[in-house]
Amino acid sequence: MIANEPSVLANSLWAATAQPVPDCAPLDSAAEAEVVIIGAGVTGLSAALHLTQHGIDTMVLEAETPGWGASGRNGGQFNPGLKYDPDALIARFGQAMGERMLHLSGSAPDLAMALIARHEISCDALQSGWIQPAHDAASMRALERRAEQWARHGISLQLLDQETVAQMIGTRIYIGGLLDPRGANAHPLNYTLGLARAARAAGVRIHAKTRVTSLKTNGDFTLVQTAAGPVRARRVLICTNAETDGLCPPLERTLVPVRSVQVATAPLPDDIRRTILPGLQAASDSRRVMVYYKMDGAGRLLMGGRGDYSNATTAKLQENLRQVSRKMFPQLGNVPFEYAWGGYVAMTASHLPHLSRLAEGVMSATGFNGRGLALGTAMGKVLADWAAGVPEAALDFPVTPARPLPFHFLRKPAVRSAVVLFRLRDTLGL
Numbered sequence: 001m002i003a004n005e006p007s008v009l010a011n012s013l014w015a016a017t018a019q020p021v022p023d024c025a026p027l028d029s030a031a032e033a034e035v036v037i038i039g040a041g042v043t044g045l046s047a048a049l050h051l052t053q054h055g056i057d058t059m060v061l062e063a064e065t066p067g068w069g070a071s072g073r074n075g076g077q078f079n080p081g082l083k084y085d086p087d088a089l090i091a092r093f094g095q096a097m098g099e100r101m102l103h104l105s106g107s108a109p110d111l112a113m114a115l116i117a118r119h120e121i122s123c124d125a126l127q128s129g130w131i132q133p134a135h136d137a138a139s140m141r142a143l144e145r146r147a148e149q150w151a152r153h154g155i156s157l158q159l160l161d162q163e164t165v166a167q168m169i170g171t172r173i174y175i176g177g178l179l180d181p182r183g184a185n186a187h188p189l190n191y192t193l194g195l196a197r198a199a200r201a202a203g204v205r206i207h208a209k210t211r212v213t214s215l216k217t218n219g220d221f222t223l224v225q226t227a228a229g230p231v232r233a234r235r236v237l238i239c240t241n242a243e244t245d246g247l248c249p250p251l252e253r254t255l256v257p258v259r260s261v262q263v264a265t266a267p268l269p270d271d272i273r274r275t276i277l278p279g280l281q282a283a284s285d286s287r288r289v290m291v292y293y294k295m296d297g298a299g300r301l302l303m304g305g306r307g308d309y310s311n312a313t314t315a316k317l318q319e320n321l322r323q324v325s326r327k328m329f330p331q332l333g334n335v336p337f338e339y340a341w342g343g344y345v346a347m348t349a350s351h352l353p354h355l356s357r358l359a360e361g362v363m364s365a366t367g368f369n370g371r372g373l374a375l376g377t378a379m380g381k382v383l384a385d386w387a388a389g390v391p392e393a394a395l396d397f398p399v400t401p402a403r404p405l406p407f408h409f410l411r412k413p414a415v416r417s418a419v420v421l422f423r424l425r426d427t428l429g430l
């Protein structure tokens, strides 16, 4: 069970099958570090691990325990790319930066797999590809455009016809799809805990149960305030994503935290297991309110989708996911569902993550829009580059100001209305 969460979010397959959490004692006195990282998810831990390659003295402060946030709860899909296809990204950011962003995001699963191999992280990792199935002709055309655009950047994605997608996924609800061979999947909590272990082994100090309450920057250094006293740091990296609180005021208002939930079956009997995702790819479909799914290392089917701010409605949406799973895969029969959990994803107005300098010496990387497992790992490396002295203009992601969303206080009703509208458009095929 995930600690300090309502029961509707807490019954996590990943928590139930996790390796031991590394012993990270809370901070107990004032301290100093060259770099302080706030948040021990994939972004913060990847930053910490990459900083050790520069020989930089690093401390990670985590309010709960490593992997407690979305990094330890997600769908386990290491998906390449950003929300935007190559042409749109380059149109928006220009050729040079667009290309760098494409490379960073496109190779993010490779980076994660390389860390897993180098640090011998045991997390059922498989780079078996990512299937994006299409539910209608318009979404199939969008996948064709995606394949054509990546091909111009030297990346070969495989378009799948209806029969092939039916064989690869084990359902006949789709009309075709796209296989991206760069995609990978794994046990996300064990991946995150493995990053924490590797960072500690390389000399990073990680303190769990240590919430940062404020930051005071004077230009030369920042005082990172905790209940145990301040930590004096030359640079601070904020890696709190959807769990961002009022620590650094503009940041919280640049993000809309939205619940995402998952359910998982018991391990499937072999004859059923062979019929669902036999190649062990991860999949996420192209509907606007999408579902995403994969098998875990023990042959359980996991299905994920959108949650709601209310616990009662979230429980209903989890039940809906069970029903969707049985409709998509009638071969599941009466196999029971044993886990249901969830967490928050951080949405942004641009649908892109933000790398923002909040004060002299303080940088944040947040707003992964539900695809931060690989991308957060890659952004951790970008943060480490910055903390190690790489000039902002030379980073592989643009630094943009933290612009609070207008009408941020209306985020909950706005999200609800958007989800209802998107469901309707999917149903009507608009």
Ligand SMILES: Cc1cc2nc3c(=O)[nH]c(=O)nc-3n(C[C@H](O)[C@H](O)[C@H](O)COP(=O)(O)OP(=O)(O)OC[C@H]3O[C@@H](n4cnc5c(N)ncnc54)[C@H](O)[C@@H]3O)c2cc1C
Pocket (backbone or CB within 6 Å): 038, 039, 040, 041, 042, 043, 044, 061, 062, 063, 064, 065, 066, 067, 068, 069, 070, 071, 072, 073, 074, 075, 076, 077, 078, 079, 210, 211, 212, 213, 239, 240, 241, 242, 243, 244, 245, 247, 260, 261, 262, 292, 304, 341, 342, 343, 344, 345, 365, 366, 368, 369, 370, 371, 372, 373, 374, 375, 376
């Ligand atoms: C149900 C679900 C399914 C998802 N599925 C996928 C998927 O399949 N693929 C994918 O790519 N992405 C997925 N995501 C999104 C992905 O998990 C996130 O984008 C990613 O984990 C973000 O990592 P992070 O390290 O930036 O943040 P987090 O993992 O959320 O870590 C932030 C940490 O900061 C800590 N913190 C916050 N405030 C403070 C403070 N003041 N002081 C100290 N510590 C603090 C929190 O306790 C937390 O541990 C999913 C998310 C959810 C919730």
